[in-house]
Amino acid sequence: MPAVSKGDGMRGLAVFISDIRNCKSKEAEIKRINKELANIRSKFKGDKALDGYSKKKYVCKLLFIFLLGHDIDFGHMEAVNLLSSNKYTEKQIGYLFISVLVNSNSELIRLINNAIKNDLASRNPTFMCLALHCIANVGSREMAEAFASEVPRVLVAGDTMDSVKQSAALCLLRLYKTSPDLVPMGEWTSRVVHLLNDQHMGVVTAAVSLITCLCKKNPDDFKTCVSLAVSRLSRIVSSASTDLQDYTYYFVPAPWLSVKLLRLLQCYPPPEDAAVKGRLVECLETILNKAQEPPKSKKVQHSNAKNAILFEAISLIIHYDSEPNLLVRACNQLGQFLQHRETNLRYLALESMCTLASSEFSHEAVKTHIETVINALKTERDVSVRQRAADLLYAMCDRTNAKQIVSEMLSYLETADYSIREEIVLKVAILAEKYAVDYSWYVDTILNLIRIAGDYVSEEVWYRVIQIVINRDDVQGYAAKTVFEALQAPACHENMVKVGGYILGEFGNLIAGDPRSSPLVQFNLLHSKFHLCSVATRALLLSTYIKFINLFPETKGTIQEVLRSDSQIRNADVELQQRAVEYLKLSSIASTDVLVRAGGTGGRRLPPGPRAGTGWLRGAGNGARGLSPPGGAGSHLAPGRGLAGWAGWGMGHRPDPSTPSPSADLLGLRAAPPAGSAAPTTAGNLLVDVFSDNTSATSGLAPSTEDNFLSLPVMQPGSCQPQMLGLYIGSEGHRQGLAHLFSPPPPRGRFVCKNNGVLFENQLLQIGVKSEFRQNLGRMYLFYGNKTSVQFQSFTPIVTYPAGAQLNIQTKAVEPLVEGGAQVQQVLNIECLSDFTLAPLLNIKFRYGGTLQNITLKLPVTLNKFFQATEMLSQDFFQRWKQLSQPQQEAQKIFKANHPMDSEVTKAKLLGFGCALLDKVDPNPDNYVGAGIIQTKSLQVGCLLRLEPNAQAQMYRLTLRTSREPVSRHLCGLLAEQF
């Protein structure tokens, strides 16, 4: 049956479209369009009233022109008029015009509300659907304001036609997503759940989507949907392939509805009711069984539809993670797909297996497929499939197969696509650290990484290897030897030179006994690379040289010669020049004693301790979904300081600013000012200046300098670094560079116990924050100050919440122009829906003098902001304390004090943290005891805490007990950083 013929109905439109298609050039097209626009304009302006047909035709032409990419600035009124027509075709064109153009002209919406209201009330199902589709397609807040209460009525009214119900359900879904606050919950909600029983499968299809969305926010209100969904699913799954007639697709009964029902069930834990659960397990088994049956059709549509259900069923099985039998069956099924001739299936099987690998029940089963997966990594044509294979290898990795997987990944890296190299590098680095049984293997692996894919080895990776070498005595000699050998290669990557520079500078003495790697040989080897390296690497090598002078006095003459050469001491680069000058002076003026103190004693340059970037985890997060470290405990290399601990670095180990700064310690100059020595006064003054002033020198550049200075997110490791920073802060040239380094500062720690302050500051922009929190709600005022005299353009701050739906943050856009010297304010309304650990992110983009600035900050919204202090008596406290005695309810940290142990300050911090301080509860008056409730929308979490200072050891023990494990851990981590 030829349903429609070309352009039937509107001949003029068809002619116009043909004309446009026949235009030979863009100019001809524009000419033709302008002619048509003039024609339409004159028709609309003419005295003669247009009939509905002409109006429809012209509006349709305008729409066509708009879709070609031209602006339309008239015709809206005519389109609105079409809405009141009682002819379907005219109404349809009117609605279409509005839904397509509404983005460009939101004024339109107000004009059409009335027409939509009339159509909704018309009892004509065709018109009602048109109106509902329009509301759904526009989906703006204005639409929600006007119709959010009307649509639910239409949805559950007894006499509503099925097709209207379908549209109403999805229309309501759209309004709810746009403006959940405007959709009133009420009596209709229970009736919506019962739509799962509706006879019309189309209605069920639409309703499941709505319920899935609603139940994510209100799981309790909708939990009856579980049993209804199970019974609906069971009826579909057990039906014969012809039972459902219209809804059978290539012999598969209702595939899309099945998928949607299985997704709905993933919003809930396994059903508690044994009968329901039994029925569901039966369904899942049937689905798995059907995958083994011979196909009813050879068409790909048949197998795709069937497998769509299968993959969703497997997702549900993984979500429950409680049925070992089903998990292993799922794994076996996916194993078959790994070798299927359809690329799609291989891809999806790899992807799905990745999640199976994290379940303790199926981890072993997944591991049996290692050879197939390695083969996929080597042979798949589609890079995205290879990527999934790499993800899966990463996920299935454990102690037993780590060496094999890492070596396969390394060999793949030699030929890997550029697009995924960085990610593979990161994966290898993480696995090598996590599963290293001997450190020489770890060092080899990382050096191999640098050798094979040096460009893709980020700073975090090579900082890490240095850090581990520093922390492990037993590997230092091996590392020095290996890196020395690696540097022999005629062409080696600059990152290798950096690692070599550090490691030889620290531990070169361990191999200096061998004449083949004597101090001078080491130095010459490093210096042979010097001239090919970038400024940053050269700077690093200069630091290595000064360490060499200390380690090996016999190299002093040679190195001084190098430092003294014009290419160093008169280098055009100010940093290199300055290093050369200062190191030269240092090596000639300072007594051996000073140098030894500068370097530390016994050749141990670097104080063991973590110093690495938070960037690592960020990088891993961007890298891939597959990158969350596979299950199991933390790193073997540095317990408690493995990858999991990295996020907190820099913050947790911030030295107390009141103790002598590391730079002073290293040079020993603060204690013994060189003014009295034979040192030339210029150099001496510079140094003294720097040390007495290193806070104020930067204060104009960054807020609260010691925070930033000491918790610099990505700071190069090595003893010389703090020293360098200290030294160079004094010179004007370096201020710029440092200011750059200092932004963005990590705001997290500073705002845990206070609500107001400067969140961020650089030379252009200052961001102030003021916030208040009550129960589970909060309001935050952000003040963006333009510090320059030039206008910021396209100023767009955007707040995002990285994971899940634990926070609901609403805000309004700010004006895109910020005048010089002006301040704009943005208000965030924050609702805490459930407990969370990640901070929301604030991304600010703007143009300043033509260059795009892009800043991303963590907003100081931490879980403790939703603390409500609770007073209680001693006996109550201990009773509750005992109630929360399960091991996972408690989190404890023992840590060194980073600030003076002042009891008033500590009290203020605890109060700022949000809990009530309870006096006379703890028998030891030195201890602090607190209590409070974390208020979230979905639940309240009672928290008890106890802080025991030990003034003698300068240590604290912090214990938190709450009813929820992640809350205990998270709060404990947050608070521990404060002391």
Added chain:
Amino acid sequence: MRMISQHCFLVSKTPNICLLQWTNQIRFILIQNRAGKTRLAKWYMQFDDDEKQKLIEEVHAVVTVRDAKHTNFVEFRNFKIIYRRYAGLYFCICVDVNDNNLAYLEAIHNFVEVLNEYFHNVCELDLVFNFYKVYTVVDEMFLAGEIRETSQTKVLKQLLMLQSLE
């Protein structure tokens, strides 16, 4: 050139922004020919016109380089494109990364079969000359970023009924 926000998926230009990321829904449907001409663009989130144009170009660039040995899925920004090629036309659906690939792949085919029946051996020109009817077909089968109706019989019956109306 105006600045295009990388976060355009999350943020609309309307004054009140809901920043909660609602998962699992179609972000847009595109039909493009090999030359990159758009034959249908249906948006289920608010984008401004520049962003739409950029997305259209990006999708075209990503999809047309792939061959039959590749999967029908491509990662795309924070989302994924499920696509299928019919003669010179690419039918693309942009969904969230954890959405069901095969279900949307077959939703495309289901949609194409309906178009084929409705236009009686559909070809690219049918979509050009009857662009306003294609929107009606889409709205019958997809609404608010969700699958609305999957029965070809029901959809075609409804379309013929509408066709008969004045």
